[in-house]
Amino acid sequence: MLPVRRVTRSTRPSPRAALLALTALISSSCKEPSRTVEPAKVVTATDPHLTTGQGSTPTFIGQATYYHFDTVKRIADDWDVELTAKAGLEVVIRSFAYEPGAFTGWHKHPGPVLIQVVEGTVTFFEADDPCTPIEVSAGHGYVDVGDGHIGRNLTGAPARDVTIYFARPGTQVSQLRIDMDEPAGAHACS
Numbered sequence: 001m002l003p004v005r006r007v008t009r010s011t012r013p014s015p016r017a018a019l020l021a022l023t024a025l026i027s028s029s030c031k032e033p034s035r036t037v038e039p040a041k042v043v044t045a046t047d048p049h050l051t052t053g054q055g056s057t058p059t060f061i062g063q064a065t066y067y068h069f070d071t072v073k074r075i076a077d078d079w080d081v082e083l084t085a086k087a088g089l090e091v092v093i094r095s096f097a098y099e100p101g102a103f104t105g106w107h108k109h110p111g112p113v114l115i116q117v118v119e120g121t122v123t124f125f126e127a128d129d130p131c132t133p134i135e136v137s138a139g140h141g142y143v144d145v146g147d148g149h150i151g152r153n154l155t156g157a158p159a160r161d162v163t164i165y166f167a168r169p170g171t172q173v174s175q176l177r178i179d180m181d182e183p184a185g186a187h188a189c190s
Helices: 016-027
Strands: 054-066 071-076 079-084 089-103 113-119 121-126 129-137 140-144 149-152 159-167
Touching: 113 121, 113 129, 121 140, 121 159, 129 140
Parallel strands: none
Antiparallel strands: 054 089, 071 079, 089 149, 089 159, 113 140, 113 159, 121 129, 121 149
């Protein structure tokens, strides 16, 4: 049996995600039509190695450009957070709904991404360790540093997340996902 890392509240992203999400949402009134990525075939637990996703629906929530962003730092008692971005920051917020058996396909992003699961469970596999599942259930988060991963709904129930992308100013939604080949060894276990 594969080892499973379960995300607990102590490992979820700091409250900065909520602050940035709220700021971007308030700053933006853009809309992207929601669309469903229709499965081309039946998705099974033994077929996760494809690089194209199946069974997930993205919904655009907001986007904002912070050109005059340098460093935000807050220290309060035993909590310390710092966010630095040279030359500004693009923040994009989307939500993804995952049908049972859905998967994203192997991909990476041009910058870090905070993913908060708000319904069900999403299991992530990272490109540098494609055989170790990271189960993230509702109320917990996953930090993607941009090296590549696949997200899967391995349950029989729907799942949903809120995804916050950080990128260079001017980055468009279509540039946030970079499809990638399946990592070596991934076919056998993720």
